[in-house]
Amino acid sequence: MLWRLTLRSLWHRRATLVLVVLAIALSTALLAGVERVRQETRDRFTSTVSGVDLIVGKPSGALNLLLYSVFRLGEPVANLDWESVEAITERPEVAWVVPISLGDNLRGFPVVGTTTDYFRYYRYGRGETLRFSAGEPFDDVFDAVLGAGVAARLGLKVGDEVVLGHGTGTVSVRRHDTMPFKVRGVLAATGTPVDQSVHISLAAMSAIHLDWVAGTPLPGRHTSPDQARSRDLQPDSVTSLLVGLNSRVAVFQMQRWINTRAPEPLQAVIPGVALGQMWRMLGMVEQALRVISVAVLGVALLVMLSALLTALNERRREMAILRALGARPWQIGLLMVGESALLSLVGVVAGVLLLQGVAALAMPILSERLGMALSLWRPAPLEALWLLVVLVSGTLVGLIPAWRAYRHTLSDGLTPRY
Amino acid sequence: MSTEVLRCQDLCFGWRDSPVLMLESLCVAAGERVFLGGPSGSGKSSLLALIAGLVLPQEGCITVAGQDLASLSAAGRDRWRARHLGIIFQQFNLVPYLSGLDNVLLAAALSGIGRASGKERALALAERLELSEVLLARKAIELSVGQQQRVAAVRAMIAEPALLIADEPTSALDDRRRDHFMTLLLRESERQNSAVLFVSHDQRLAAHFDRHLDLPTLNGAAPCSGD
Numbered sequence: 001m002l003w004r005l006t007l008r009s010l011w012h013r014r015a016t017l018v019l020v021v022l023a024i025a026l027s028t029a030l031l032a033g034v035e036r037v038r039q040e041t042r043d044r045f046t047s048t049v050s051g052v053d054l055i056v057g058k059p060s061g062a063l064n065l066l067l068y069s070v071f072r073l074g075e076p077v078a079n080l081d082w083e084s085v086e087a088i089t090e091r092p093e094v095a096w097v098v099p100i101s102l103g104d105n106l107r108g109f110p111v112v113g114t115t116t117d118y119f120r121y122y123r124y125g126r127g128e129t130l131r132f133s134a135g136e137p138f139d140d141v142f143d144a145v146l147g148a149g150v151a152a153r154l155g156l157k158v159g160d161e162v163v164l165g166h167g168t169g170t171v172s173v174r175r176h177d178t179m180p181f182k183v184r185g186v187l188a189a190t191g192t193p194v195d196q197s198v199h200i201s202l203a204a205m206s207a208i209h210l211d212w213v214a215g216t217p218l219p220g221r222h223t224s225p226d227q228a229r230s231r232d233l234q235p236d237s238v239t240s241l242l243v244g245l246n247s248r249v250a251v252f253q254m255q256r257w258i259n260t261r262a263p264e265p266l267q268a269v270i271p272g273v274a275l276g277q278m279w280r281m282l283g284m285v286e287q288a289l290r291v292i293s294v295a296v297l298g299v300a301l302l303v304m305l306s307a308l309l310t311a312l313n314e315r316r317r318e319m320a321i322l323r324a325l326g327a328r329p330w331q332i333g334l335l336m337v338g339e340s341a342l343l344s345l346v347g348v349v350a351g352v353l354l355l356q357g358v359a360a361l362a363m364p365i366l367s368e369r370l371g372m373a374l375s376l377w378r379p380a381p382l383e384a385l386w387l388l389v390v391l392v393s394g395t396l397v398g399l400i401p402a403w404r405a406y407r408h409t410l411s412d413g414l415t416p417r418y
Numbered sequence: 419m420s421t422e423v424l425r426c427q428d429l430c431f432g433w434r435d436s437p438v439l440m441l442e443s444l445c446v447a448a449g450e451r452v453f454l455g456g457p458s459g460s461g462k463s464s465l466l467a468l469i470a471g472l473v474l475p476q477e478g479c480i481t482v483a484g485q486d487l488a489s490l491s492a493a494g495r496d497r498w499r500a501r502h503l504g505i506i507f508q509q510f511n512l513v514p515y516l517s518g519l520d521n522v523l524l525a526a527a528l529s530g531i532g533r534a535s536g537k538e539r540a541l542a543l544a545e546r547l548e549l550s551e552v553l554l555a556r557k558a559i560e561l562s563v564g565q566q567q568r569v570a571a572v573r574a575m576i577a578e579p580a581l582l583i584a585d586e587p588t589s590a591l592d593d594r595r596r597d598h599f600m601t602l603l604l605r606e607s608e609r610q611n612s613a614v615l616f617v618s619h620d621q622r623l624a625a626h627f628d629r630h631l632d633l634p635t636l637n638g639a640a641p642c643s644g645d
Contacts, residue, residue: 001527005516012515317510323472324507325573326500326528328493413467414505414585 002331006338013311020307021347023300024394028351029358030293031386032379036359037366038286039380042279044372045071048192049271051123053251056080056088056258057240059267063281066274069100069240071372072110072193076102079237084263088241091257093250096121099238101205104164104176106198109150111164113205113238119145121244124192134158135185141204141229143184149195151186158183164198164208174217176208179225191373203233243268297390301397304343308336308401312408319409329409333402340398344391352387421448422481423502423580423613424469429478431464432639439464440638441478444631446581449611451604453627457619460633466585466617470503471495483580500529504574504582504612506603509590511570512558518544518569519554522576529577536576543572546609547602564595571603575610582612588623600626 010017049055049070057065058078067073079101089097098121101113112118116137119130135158138145146156156162160183166174181200189195207228211221223231245251251270258268319332359376367374422445429441439461446452456462467473468480471487472495480487483502487495512521519540526536544554547568558566567587574582584603588596604626607614616627624630 001524004520005513005524008515008520318513321507321511321513322524324470324499324505325525326496328496410472413463413472414470414507415463415466 002335002338006335006342009335010339010342016307016311017343020300020304020343021350023303024297024344024347024390025350025354027293027297027300028348028387028390029355030296031290031390032352032383033355033358033376034286034289034293035380035383035386036355036376036378037374039382040374040376040378041282044191044374045275045278046272047125048372049275050125050127051121051244052242052271053245053248054243054255054258055240055269055271055274056084056243056266057269059265062267062269062274063277065240065267065269066271066278068102069242070193070271072102072197076239079239080241080266081237081264082235084266085238085241087263088243088258091254093245093247093254094243095246096244098122098242098244099202099235100240100242101202101235101238103239104166104205104208106144106150106162106164107154109147109154109196109198111198111200111205113200113202113235115202118199119187122194122242124190124194128190130190130194131188132185133188135183138184138199138201138204140182140184141201141207141233142179142181142225143200143204144181145185145187145199146183147187147195147197147199148189150198151183156183156186158186162198164200166212178211178222179208179228189373191375193372195373202235202238206233206235207231297393300347301393304340304394305397305400308340308398309404312336312401312405315405316408316412319405320412320414323409323412324414329406332409333406336402336405337395337398340401341391341395344394344397347394348387348390351390421484422446423448423450423483424615425479425481426465426469427479427481429468429475429480430639431468431473431475431478437476437639439468439475441465441636442638444636446613446615448580449608449613450629451607451614451627452616453624453630454615454617454633455619455621455624455631456617456633461637461639462585462617462633465633466505466583469581469583469615470505471499497530500525501577502580504577504579506567506570506574506582506584506587508586509563509566511587512561512566512573514559515557517555517557518549518561518565518572521558521569522554522573525573526576531577539576540572543575543606544569546606547572563590564599567591567599568602571599571606575606575612578610579612582607582614584614584616584618586618586620588618589620596623 055065055069057069058080060077064074068076085097085099088094096117098114098118102110104111119137122130133148144162161180162183163180164176166176187194210223210228210231211218245254255268255270258266322332363374363376424446426441426444429439430437431439468475469482474488482498485498490498516524522540523533523536541551549568553565561569588599591599600623
C-alpha cells in the first residue's frame with residue numbers, strides 16, 4: 001500500500017519531478033561516462049603497444065616518442081641514422097626490429113614507411129598479429145597496404161591506384177603524383193591506429209622523395225617510377241624503431257645500451273613506462289572531471305531535496321490525513337525516503353540510457369580523434385560503484401524530508417499548521 | 419446507560435506549564451450522537467489529538483472503545499485509531515493524488531481490511547452515500563467539495579468504527595448540501611451503530627443530535643490560544 005502511495009504521489013507531481021530525474025540522470029551519465037572513457041582509453045592505449053618492448057628515436061621525451069611512433073599523434077622531431085638501426089639490429093638481445101618512417105599522408109591518413117616485418121611482429125590486444133582481410137604485404141616498391149579504416153573511408157580495394165601527399169597534415173599542397181601506388185593489401189580491423197595508416201616499404205619512401213630536397217621538389221627533375229626502381233633506394237634514416245627482445249628481462253639493459261652506447265644520441269622508451277607518465281598527467285584531468293561530476297551530482301541532489309521539501313510543506317495536510325487513518329510516523333517517513341529512492345533509481349536508469357545515447361554519438365568522433373576504435377558501450381568496472389553512490393546518496397537525501405515529515409506528524413496532530 | 423465508546427476522565431493536557439485542556443469528564447455512549455460546540459481557541463485540536471491517541475494527557479485517562487489509550491504503545495494507539503475511530507475533517511479530507519476509491523481502500527488497508535472485501539464494502543457504503551462507482555474512480559481533486567466530503571465519510575466509516583469524529587465537516591458546504599450531507603452521514607452512522615462526536619461552532623446543526631455539549635464550558639483551562 002505504501003509502495004502504491006509512493007508511485008501515485010510521484011506520478012501526481014511528475015511535471016516538476018521530471019527535472020529532478022533529469023538532473024540525476026545528467027550527473028549519473030557524467031560520472032559513469034568519465035569512468036568509461038578513462039577505462040577504455042587506458043585499455044586501448046595499452047593494448048596498442050602490447051608486443052613492443054622498446055621504442056627508439058631521437059631524444060625528444062619518452063611520451064612524445066611513444067605518441068608519434070605508435071599513435072601517430074604529434075610530430076616527430078628528427079630522424080635516426082640507418083647505421084643506428086643496423087647497430088641495434090645486430091645486438092644479441094634483439095629479436096626483431098621494425099623501422100617506422102613517417103612524413104607523408106594519403107588524404108590525411110598517415111603513411112608509414114616500414115618493412116614487411118611490421119606485419120609479422122607487430123602485436124596488439126592480447127598478443128594478436130595483424131591479419132590481411134584482402135591481398136598481401138607490399139612486394140613491389142609502389143605497393144601500399146591500407147589499414148581497415150583507410151580502405152573503408154576512402155572506398156579503396158586491392159588493385160586501386162592512390163597518390164600520396166607530402167607532409168603529415170590533412171590537406172597536402174604538394175603531392176607525389178608522378179609516382180602513384182597500387183593497393184596490394186588491406187588489413188583487418190584492429191581498433192588501433194594501424195587501421196588509420198597506409199603502409200609502404202622504406203624503399204618506396206625513398207623513391208617518392210628522390211626529386212625532393214629539404215621538403216620541396218627540385219624544379220625540372222622528374223624521375224619516373226621505372227627509373228626510381230633502378231636507383232639505390234636504401235634509406236639514410238628512419239623516424240623511429242619498434243624493438244622486440246628475445247627476453248623481457250633484458251629490457252633495462254638494452255635500454256641503457258641504446259641511451260648511452262648507440263652510434264648517435266638516441267632515446268629508448270619502454271612503452272608501459274611512457275604510458276604510465278601519460279596516465280599520471282591525465283590523472284589530474286580525470287580527477288578534475290570527476291570533481292566536476294561529483295559537484296553536478298551534489299547539485300542534482302540539492303534539486304531533489306528542494307523539490308521534496310517544497311512539496312512537503314504542501315503535503316502537511318496529506319500527512320495529517322494519513323495519521324488520522326492510522327498511519328505510523330515511520331510509515332510517513334518511509335514514504336519520503338521511498339520517493340527519493342525511486343527518483344534516484346529512475347534518474348540512474350535514465351542516466352545510463354543517456355550515456356548509451358551520448359556514447360553512440362561520441363564514439364565515432366572520439367575514435368577518429370584518437371585514431372582508435374573506442375567502444376563506450378561496455379560499462380567500466382568502477383561504473384557500478386558510481387551508480388551505487390548516486391542511488392545511495394539520492395536515497396539518503398530523502399531522510400531529510402522524512403525527518404521533517406516525522407516531526408510535522410508529531411507536532412501537527414490532526415490539524416496541520418501551514 | 420449502554421457501553422461507552424469514549425470516556426475522558428480528569429484530563430489535563432498542555433504545553434509546559436500552561437494547560438490547554440482541563441476536562442473533568444466527557445463520555446459518549448455507543449451509538450450516541452453528541453454535538454460539541456467548540457469555537458477556535460477552545461482546546462478543540464488538543465481534545466481531538468488526545469482522543470485519536472496522537473498525544474497522551476499529562477494527567478487523567480482516556481478510554482476509546484473500551485481501551486485505555488495510555489496503556490497502549492504509540493504503534494498500538496495508531497492501530498487502535500485505524501480500527502475504532504473514523505475521522506472527518508473540515509475540508510481537503512482526501513489524499514489528492516489518489517482516486518476516491520483508493521482513499522477509502524487506503525483506510526481499509528490501514529485498519530486491516532483485505533483489499534477485496536474493502537472494495538465491496540466501499541462500493542456498498544458509497545452507494546448509500548449517493549456516490550456512484552464512476553465518481554469513486556475519479557481523482558480526489560476532480561471531485562466537488564460535497565463529493566469529497568461524502569468520500570471522506572465513506573472512508574471514515576469503512577471499518578465500522580465505534581466512534582466517528584467529525585470536525586466541522588460541513589463548513590465548506592452551502593446550506594442545502596450541508597443538510598443533505600448531515601442526513602446521509604447520520605443515517606449511515608446509525609445503520610452501523612457508530613457513535614458520532616460532532617464538533618462545530620454552527621449551533622444550527624445541534625438539532626440533529628441527542629446531546630449538546632459546549633467545550634469552553636467543559637474546559638476548565640480557559641485557554642487563550644488553542645488552535
